[in-house]
Amino acid sequence: MSPKVSGGKCVVAILCLLAALLLGVRAQAWWDFALIIRLAEQQHGALGAGKTRLAEWSDLISQSTRLQELEQLQAVNGFFNRTLLFIDDARTWQQTDYWATPVEALIKGAGDCEDYAIAKYLTLRRLGIPSEKLRITYVKALELNQAHMVLTWYATPSSDPLVLDNLIPDIRPASQRRDLLPVYAFNAEGLWLPGPGGGRRTGDSKKLSRWQDLLNKMRAEGFALNES
16 A cells, blocks of 8 residues: 555544544444454354344444434334344353343344343444443333343433333333333443432442453454443
């Protein structure tokens, strides 16, 4: 590559970064989907329809970058709810509780509740929504009488969060989801117990071994992650 071409690319990259800063857009780690798909093929073999789903995920991110936050929530929630079939881990992974990466879930075209919540969280983080606004939340689904996981979004730390769920496609405030009983929540910054004013922080998510294992799997899949 000639110095002239390389220098031109550097100028473009600098201008894009400056434009993002001027527009107040948070710079995010770059995800190279060509590399991600190539590594997935090396690990899993021919991806079949999974390759199309991964390409559609890439398109979702590209098309949602300039949307407002609430529009991003709608786009990401709708994408994963319609793209993944709900199938429990015992059938998909022959394990009682397996946390799949978004790549694994999209290759299978299936996931259970934590796979939906994790994929939505990581995609919205990639789109620039701050971690402090998002929590992966363990709840008890009262009507089903079983443990469940959703993603919650907080406009402010003490606001009534919005719930992104695979059971109900509409995004609703938590106060309208009387069928869900919060148990605890986590994100890249910490762990929370439910309560007034956004709950009480009780620890560090680095102590969640499943979460750290998931991030390590994603790095091996080719993702550049900016998770503190």
